[in-house]
Amino acid sequence: MKVKFFAIVCFLVLFLLSFRFFLFREGSFGHNWDWSFPNPKILYSNFNLLSFYTWKDFNLGWVNDLVISHLLQNWLFGLIGSMIGAKWLVFLLFFFIFSVSYYGFKRLLDFLTISSHLNYIPAFLYAFSPFLFNDIIGGSWVMWLSFSLAPSYFRFLVSYYRWSRVRDLICFILISISVVVSMQNFVMVNTLVLLYLFFEVVQGQQKFRSLIKKTFFLILLLGFINAYWILPFSSTFINFSRSVIFVNNGAGEFASIVNSQQNIWNILSLTGYLDRNMYLYSVPAQSYRVLLYGTTVVFWSAILIYFIRDNNKYR
Incomplete structure (x- = not known):
């Protein structure tokens, strides 16, 4: 009980320290390419329309159902925001995202x-990941929601x-309804x-047969429950899968997302538009492959070693 109480106190202290800037100053702190975050209160009355229309008639503007999965x-975000205001809504959203990430992991x-009480340590690392803060700067709040619920999604699915x-x-x-809004995470x-x-x-x-039956x-x-956005989106899927060329604007020093081509694979591999992984793109070019392949080898080696040791334990 003492350890749990200490872990909760540490979480609250670290959370308040991380968002002290939000509590004591006004103004926007995030952006999502073509709008700032948090949004003005007047926007929340029409927030649901963001799932049907994009802002411009170029680039992604012609795919009207691109973010209909966020409907x-x-x-819900717009309804709560119109009642309590942008600042309180965003603060509660932050607290929900970080607490669910922490508890879920x-x-x-x-x-x-x-x-084990030791599991609180990686839970802290997951909840306060720099990549989550990087997403916060990006302003796409549904991505944070998907990130926070991913551990619970994994647990209930395996269970x-x-x-x-x-x-x-x-x-x-x-x-799953909130995890699927980020196709990468899903x-x-x-x-x-x-x-x-x-x-x-x-x-x-x-049992393999049982695994196949349950998967099917x-x-x-999932297809039936998500039909409300899958069916409208399927009408524009062919156009969406084609490449979209972006203007040389707003990408700064990150050449990897300048004039990049948008397609299904680029979204799933976190390259091109909708990407928030600026940390990876800031790595020197000569170190990129070493980092990529090295991390992959270490990850799979750790999994292999774990299962070998676990298998030997029960022999």
């Missing part, structure tokens, strides 16, 4: 390994695969889940 989130680690509980299925479905988390389940199949903890069922269920 429910934008509607701690619970995920307890679920995958063993419940459903293991025990087929209705409670886990309901929680997974509710969370694809990445599901890829990690499938890899994890594959190792469970190899170790005999999951979840795909149909």
